[in-house]
Amino acid sequence: SNGLVGRDFMSLKHFRGEDIKQFLWTAKDLKTRMKDNGEIFQPLKGKTAALIFQKRSTRTRMSTELGMAKLGGHAAFMGPEDVHIGVNESVKDTARVLSGMADIILARVYGQDFLDELADEASIPVISGLSDLLHPLQILADFMTLQEHFGYLRGLKIAWIGDGNNILHSLMYGCAKLGVDLNVATPTGYEPDVNITEEAMKIAGKTGANFMMGNDPIQAVYRADAIVTDTWVSMGQEEEKKKRINDFAGYQINRKMLKEAGANWVFLHCLPRKQEEVTDDIFYSEESLVWQEAENRMWTVMAVMLHLLQPYTPVNPMPKF
Ligand code: CP
Ligand code: NVA
The missing domain is CATH 3.40.50.1370 (Aspartate/ornithine carbamoyltransferase)
Known part of the structure; x- marks a missing residue:
């Protein structure tokens, strides 16, 4: 594998240059296979993503929901009006509940602390969908x-x-x-x-x-x-x-x-x-x-979700970086 399975995606700081290139290679590979060649490719069949958004979004939400669907999985969205988290349920308890149901969490938040705590308490990979501090995707x-x-x-x-x-x-x-x-x-x-x-x-x-x-x-x-x-x-x-x-x-x-x-x-x-x-x-x-x-937001988040959930080797040659 590429050593990416099970990791969180919180900041590019945590990844080696080689890891970032792997995400980019896979994103291009998925785009070539699924968009250019029209291939149906569903390696994440049966997998689920829980999405938590404290802020508005068009690209991050759509790229994740549609990207997950394209890969054969399912994403469920909770906006600020829907989720108990931060209002009357702790981050810790929410992280544990979602870890029991989903395979991956993506969250868009105000404070980076909130995201860090979520990642610490969840037993499944957590992806940053933007905080006040960072937006690695x-x-x-x-x-x-x-x-x-x-x-x-x-x-x-x-x-x-x-x-x-x-x-x-x-x-x-x-x-x-x-x-x-x-x-x-x-x-x-x-x-x-x-x-x-x-x-x-x-x-x-x-x-x-x-x-x-x-x-x-x-x-x-x-x-x-x-x-x-x-x-x-x-x-x-x-x-x-x-x-x-x-x-x-x-x-x-x-x-x-x-x-x-x-x-x-x-x-x-x-x-x-x-x-x-x-x-x-x-x-x-x-x-x-x-x-x-904007379109590439989808291919890249697909690559991230895929690599955090299972090993993957692109079928197309690595681009020059
Ligand atoms: N670029 C970006 O993250 O856009 P959204 O706020 O629409 O997700
Ligand atoms: N800097 C912007 C990015 C939006 C994608 C914001 O945080 O609102």
Whole structure:
């Protein structure tokens, strides 16, 4: 097996570069088999996933429910109005109950602590579907999309322009592990978490990924292959909206900002997108890979669920990473 069976999927920090490549290889393999070749492939027949969502979601929920169904399994969804957890039942008790019924849990939460406790108390694998701190599934989809587009990952240069948020944190771990260069420009006061930055840069030092952390978008996009951003107002920050939009002035991604980007730059955004952070003429352009990126959320979460539940060897050759 690949040493992934039975593990939790909480943060890319916990996985070796080789493990991340395995998830990406399997995701591409499943896409080739099931989408391109139309194969029915149901290795998870009889398996079930329990989904707990404290926050809204389109992609994470659909990719998991539909992906599980495609693999022959079944997913059951509980939204914030449905589940006792955190209201009148403890995380510990919920984790034990779900461990008796399901084969895997995926949870989208506010605090990372909540997710960590769930993973500790559950006897089945737990997958992060986003917390305020991290969103590792999103970064698998981003890397899969870049690999499909460029044909490789190592040596690419990514520019992140925007908030130092959950997506950036996972992107930092991912780039560090895979040896992908990363330039970051956030407004002052919106830098990524200091501990995560330190950890990621330490890993980057070992793999040879170059990180540049700063506050200047023009400098960050210089010769970048992929320009990446996210909303300036994440879920749970709605009341800070006015202040944030003010503080992020000058960080909207537009053609003028990208004058000195790499010759063949592409644009990524995890979605949902707001108009503030990127102009329509980029978001809906040929250079924008956002729809492919959203679709790849499904193939990547399928790969994660499959590997955490049973050994799997792709039938298609490994892509170049
Ligand atoms: N990108 C992402 O996680 O989207 P959802 O909030 O729709 O799940
Ligand atoms: N940073 C965003 C990502 C949404 C997928 C949020 O946490 O709301």
